[in-house]
Amino acid sequence: HMPTDELRALDAAHHIHPFSDTAQMRARGARVITQAEGVWLTDSEGNRILDGMAGLWCVNIGYGRTELADVAARQMAQLPYYNTFFMTTHPPAVALSAKLAQIAPGDKNRVFYAGSGSEANETNIRLARHYWHLLGHPEKKTIIARKNGYHGSTMGAASLGGMAGMHAQGGMPIPDIVHIDQPHWWAEGGGMSPEEFGLARARQLEEMIDQLGEDKIAAFIAEPIQGAGGVIIPPETYWPEITRICREHHILLIADEVICGFGRTGHWFGTDYYDLDPDIMTIAKGLSSGYQPIGGSIVRESVAQVIEDGGEFNHGYTYSSHPVAAAVALENIRILEEEKVIDRVRSETAPYLQQKWASLADHPMVGEARMAGLMGALELTPEKASRAKFAEEGAVGLMTRERCFANGLVMRHVGDKMIISPPLVISKEEVDRLIELAWQSLDEGMAD
Numbered sequence: 042h043m044p045t046d047e048l049r050a051l052d053a054a055h056h057i058h059p060f061s062d063t064a065q066m067r068a069r070g071a072r073v074i075t076q077a078e079g080v081w082l083t084d085s086e087g088n089r090i091l092d093g094m095a096g097l098w099c100v101n102i103g104y105g106r107t108e109l110a111d112v113a114a115r116q117m118a119q120l121p122y123y124n125t126f127f128m129t130t131h132p133p134a135v136a137l138s139a140k141l142a143q144i145a146p147g148d149k150n151r152v153f154y155a156g157s158g159s160e161a162n163e164t165n166i167r168l169a170r171h172y173w174h175l176l177g178h179p180e181k182k183t184i185i186a187r188k189n190g191y192h193g194s195t196m197g198a199a200s201l202g203g204m205a206g207m208h209a210q211g212g213m214p215i216p217d218i219v220h221i222d223q224p225h226w227w228a229e230g231g232g233m234s235p236e237e238f239g240l241a242r243a244r245q246l247e248e249m250i251d252q253l254g255e256d257k258i259a260a261f262i263a264e265p266i267q268g269a270g271g272v273i274i275p276p277e278t279y280w281p282e283i284t285r286i287c288r289e290h291h292i293l294l295i296a297d298e299v300i301c302g303f304g305r306t307g308h309w310f311g312t313d314y315y316d317l318d319p320d321i322m323t324i325a326k327g328l329s330s331g332y333q334p335i336g337g338s339i340v341r342e343s344v345a346q347v348i349e350d351g352g353e354f355n356h357g358y359t360y361s362s363h364p365v366a367a368a369v370a371l372e373n374i375r376i377l378e379e380e381k382v383i384d385r386v387r388s389e390t391a392p393y394l395q396q397k398w399a400s401l402a403d404h405p406m407v408g409e410a411r412m413a414g415l416m417g418a419l420e421l422t423p424e425k426a427s428r429a430k431f432a433e434e435g436a437v438g439l440m441t442r443e444r445c446f447a448n449g450l451v452m453r454h455v456g457d458k459m460i461i462s463p464p465l466v467i468s469k470e471e472v473d474r475l476i477e478l479a480w481q482s483l484d485e486g487m488a489d
């Protein structure tokens with residue numbers, strides 16, 4: 042229990058932060074979060090802050106679930122670590138795999154584990170290329186992804202991602218990964234109806250396949266709803282067309298469910314929300330509600346069969362199928378099911394929050410308030426009618442995020458979009474509070 046100033050000084054001296062502006066952070070002092078319960082964080086100065094982001098879109102079950110801590114403690118005492126390399130297994134890996142096969146749609150019956158979403162997407166690159174190699178098509182190795190998509194921070198995953206700011210730091214994308222445009226109608230619709238725009242953006246995939254040659258393409262990867270890019274909800278025409286193109290051109294479809302999975306859309310997966318049938322699904326985050334680091338790839342049976350028949354897959358992480366993480370994930374899924382958390386999101390919480398969220402579009406600074414399930418974005422603009430951008434992109438978003446935090450609400454900013462993705466267990470009263478704090482913070486921004 043060190044005083045806040047001392048913690049900040051030590052932090053500044055020794056801790057390199059992910060995705061943080063160090064100079065700004067030192068000027069205002071890093072926020073020190075010390076505990077959490079439900080949807081509420083507490084900082085080292087005793088302030089309570091409503092976590093509108095569920096951490097990093099991951100604490101789906103909410104904070105403070107001691108059942109998860111108990112399961113972790115029991116598993117640590119019994120078998121704190123073992124791996125599933127070299128033809129071994131252990132009960133938590135078996136039980137979690139069987140459970141995931143049950144809740145994943147259709148014939149997605151096999152799971153390869155990783156320690157995170159980034160690692161899982163690295164696995165997916167290798168799986169997709171190895172699959173085609175085994176089928177006698179080693180030249181089918183290019184992966185098509187989307188601009189402004191996010192798939193993680195390792196070299197392969199950040200290359201799949203379409204974040205220009207990340208690519209600029211360290212020579213990405215790596216070879217054989219290319220990007221098409223995102224289906225962001227509000228900002229890029231260019232006078233088309235959402236339906237026309239959805240088709241046009243999906244057909245960019247076909248154009249890219251035609252340009253590079255179908256015999257060079259291994260897979261297309263995308264988030265059902267782009268999260269970190271700013272909650273980009275595709276028009277209804279988008280996914281059916283993408284599915285047609287992947288099937289007709291014989292390329293694998295990888296749905297990155299790291300954010301959309303485990304209830305965020307009011308269904309188990311974004312794949313269920315859009316009625317997709319991907320060959321591989323990336324999972325992480327909500328799989329354990331962030332209580333343990335774990336990710337994985339859920340693979341269609343027929344694809345997994347090719348890999349398995351091909352002999353040893355020379356790939357794996359020390360923490361693939363970590364027993365404590367697997368046991369915690371299983372308990373998290375048990376609670377989601379037993380307490381009907383996802384059903385409640387679909388039938389009650391999401392409709393309630395969506396209606397309140399939509400009312401924020403009346404604010405003079407908000408051009409659009411969109412939401413699917415419990416993930417939403419506000420497009421901030423200086424001029425609603427023209428959907429103009431602010432002169433310095435991201436500055437108003439950053440200021441709004443800081444203002445929200447000072448008022449007791451975590452919202453994230455992506456440029457000048459404000460994002461929420463609260464724990465799935467948020468109550469109606471807490472939704473009301475979230476909306477109140479968002480209005481207040483936007484109003485204060487206008488006043489400046």
Ligand code: PLP
Binds near residue numbers: 156158192297326
């Ligand atoms: N995929 C998506 C869609 C994500 O949003 C993220 C993280 O935000 C990742 C992958 C990477 O996951 P991790 O940070 O666990 O490596």
